[in-house]
Amino acid sequence: MSVLYLQRRTMDIDDHRGEEAIRPMELTSVQPFKECITISGACLCAFRRNFLKKDEVGITPAGGYRWRDAQSYIAVMWLLEEERSRGIPIKHAGNGSEVKILGRKVDGYYEAGKTIFEFHGCFCHGCVKCFRDGRDKPIHNNSEETMNTRFE
Incomplete structure (x- = not known):
């Protein structure tokens, strides 16, 4: 009513x-x-x-469609700066997806020059500023590797 x-x-x-x-x-x-x-x-x-077709399920990935590959913001910014300074197109997670070379994903790839770009950020190096807590805890269930052992 x-x-x-x-x-x-x-x-x-x-x-x-x-x-x-x-x-x-x-x-x-x-x-x-x-x-x-x-x-x-x-x-x-x-x-x-x-809009949804019959017998179809519409599920949006957790990171959305653009960021299919997990890559840090700072890594994408570095790759964009490399693109700009070198004047070349680099394939990376920010503009499509990461490329697999010999079965392993790389952060960035310039196809014409066959150049691979890898960004080893704070997690790889065990940065004290970015990873303050739990530095003595195992990483990925590996009892030998901690943030303290990664710190350079």
Whole structure:
């Protein structure tokens, strides 16, 4: 009952202005006040009904589609600076994905010059400033390697 009242009231206001009412059902084939509780729920319902193909599951990766490979911000910034200073295109996680060379992913790769770019950041070197806590704990279940042993 309240839904009908709200729709009728909206139409009265729009008719008073002389404008045409926007009806969500006509645009999206979703009745947001009947089928959904939240705005995000209405958007998801419209997406599933109008864009998602049958028997398909839409799952966004944890890091989104752009950052398929985990690479630190500072590493990408370094690779972008190398691209700019050398005037060459380098493939990396920030502009697509990392390249595999002999079965191993590399941080950056310049195909024409067959040049590999590797950024060994704070984690590789056991930086005291960035990794203050748990420096004596094993890394990756390796009892011999800790942040203290990595520190140079």
